[in-house]
Amino acid sequence: MYDFDYHKPSSVADAVKLLSADPDARAISGGQTLLPALKHRLNRPTYLVDLSGIAELRGVKREGDKITVGAMTRHIEVQNSPEVKSAIPALAYMATVIGDIQVRNRGTMGGSVANNDPAADYPSAVLGLGATVVTDKRRIAADDYFQGMFTTALEPGELLVAIEFPIPEKAGYAKMRNPASRYVMAGVFVAKTKDGVRVVVNGAGPGVFRQTDMEQALSANWSPDAVAGIKQASEGLNSDIHGSAEYRAHLVSVMAKRAVTDAG
Amino acid sequence: MPQVTLTVNGKNSTVEVEGRTLLVELLREKLRLTGTHVGCDTSQCGACVVHVDGESVKACTILAVQVDGGQVTTIEGLAAADGTLHPMQEAFREYHALQCGFCTPGMVMSAIDLVQKHPEGMSEREIREGLEGNLCRCTGYHNIVKAIAAAQDVMHGKRSELARAAE
Numbered sequence A: 001m002y003d004f005d006y007h008k009p010s011s012v013a014d015a016v017k018l019l020s021a022d023p024d025a026r027a028i029s030g031g032q033t034l035l036p037a038l039k040h041r042l043n044r045p046t047y048l049v050d051l052s053g054i055a056e057l058r059g060v061k062r063e064g065d066k067i068t069v070g071a072m073t074r075h076i077e078v079q080n081s082p083e084v085k086s087a088i089p090a091l092a093y094m095a096t097v098i099g100d101i102q103v104r105n106r107g108t109m110g111g112s113v114a115n116n117d118p119a120a121d122y123p124s125a126v127l128g129l130g131a132t133v134v135t136d137k138r139r140i141a142a143d144d145y146f147q148g149m150f151t152t153a154l155e156p157g158e159l160l161v162a163i164e165f166p167i168p169e170k171a172g173y174a175k176m177r178n179p180a181s182r183y184v185m186a187g188v189f190v191a192k193t194k195d196g197v198r199v200v201v202n203g204a205g206p207g208v209f210r211q212t213d214m215e216q217a218l219s220a221n222w223s224p225d226a227v228a229g230i231k232q233a234s235e236g237l238n239s240d241i242h243g244s245a246e247y248r249a250h251l252v253s254v255m256a257k258r259a260v261t262d263a264g
Numbered sequence B: 001m002p003q004v005t006l007t008v009n010g011k012n013s014t015v016e017v018e019g020r021t022l023l024v025e026l027l028r029e030k031l032r033l034t035g036t037h038v039g040c041d042t043s044q045c046g047a048c049v050v051h052v053d054g055e056s057v058k059a060c061t062i063l064a065v066q067v068d069g070g071q072v073t074t075i076e077g078l079a080a081a082d083g084t085l086h087p088m089q090e091a092f093r094e095y096h097a098l099q100c101g102f103c104t105p106g107m108v109m110s111a112i113d114l115v116q117k118h119p120e121g122m123s124e125r126e127i128r129e130g131l132e133g134n135l136c137r138c139t140g141y142h143n144i145v146k147a148i149a150a151a152q153d154v155m156h157g158k159r160s161e162l163a164r165a166a167e
Helices: A014-023 A034-039 A075-080 A084-087 A089-096 A099-107 A109-115 A120-130 A210-220 A226-227 A243-264 B023-030 B087-094 B104-117 B122-130 B142-155
Strands: A005-007 A024-028 A047-050 A060-063 A066-069 A132-135 A139-141 A159-165 A171-177 A184-193 A196-202 B002-006 B011-016 B048-051 B053-060 B071-073
Touching: A014 A047, A024 A034, A047 A120, A066 A084, A066 B142, A075 A084, A075 A089, A084 A089, A089 A120, A089 A171, A089 A184, A089 A243, A099 B053, A099 B104, A109 A159, A120 A159, A120 A171, A120 A184, A120 A196, A139 B023, A171 A243, A184 A210, A196 A210, A210 A226, A210 B023, A226 A243, B023 B048, B048 B104, B053 B104, B087 B104, B087 B142, B104 B122, B104 B142, B122 B142
Parallel strands: A005 A047, A024 A047, B002 B071
Antiparallel strands: A060 A066, A066 A159, A132 A139, A132 A159, A171 A184, A184 A196, B002 B011, B048 B053, B048 B071
């Protein structure tokens, strides 16, 4: 790891000031992805801006028909949150299957969504629930936010502060993990919301995407059998030593079926 | 160079570090607490697990500066001053939950956090799933799981001492 300076601001305004002052500064939340990347010297930040001292970025609250999760809320807190468990159990479940306990004790929702790793879990819930990504400057609809592998609508110096999830009628998540690395091979998040059915695939392609054939099928008939026969095209999906694009495409149908079963 | 003040196993320390110094480097190289091991250095194996403010973390994937002001417990801090082992350490000994011992400090620290997070008690399957972040290449995990199952009863006050290990 190259050396760097370290700052720990206590307000969003101070963090944004620090991040805007130098294009080579990087924010660190839980650090469970950033620190391994720094060890590989994939990044050479001049200084890190630690967001863990900013109280306003933490916590979960329910207001009306939405759940707001602060960017620095850790996976373990999402998993155990009474608000999340009662309003969006699929989101609480998702948190339980991220990494291992030690990762969940440190990793944060904001870090995961800002990084947009193709193997991350939360992006499928954010897109699948039609959530809103709130930054220090603006509100971004999930449909506009994810822009492919490690790419989002966030601008340099812009800080993700919270995510607002509309509470769905029902939702479910299922993923197949690589047996060795435990990273997702293909995952599917399904949700029945007041604005319609959404089906989102993660882990199988370079970024999260909506599976519109399955959305139509579930709109007509919300049942596992409705998606079981729908084939995902393999074009554009990831192909590597862990699995071919065709295998991942097959997994999408299987995971969709399980996710609908779990949603009930 | 940044200064970090932290409490390790109940003792206050102020240490000069670099921004990039990892917690595990501070513990092993500055404080000479070498019970915490470095196995993979890629946050997979769990040999470096310690507790920060009561929760298990991989000390190879957290910076020393991030722990400024924090409370750290390592394997050296578990036993009582008179040498009485923590129930989890005692269970690992009683059930022979180790062979080479390299993963053991991390296993014990993870297991304690796991038991503390499940006051209702865990099934064998839940214990196995809970150990996802710790790799052992010798034991096949079998006796580790038995030890944790026995220790949780003691830690939750369901037994005053360990049941004798199965033959």
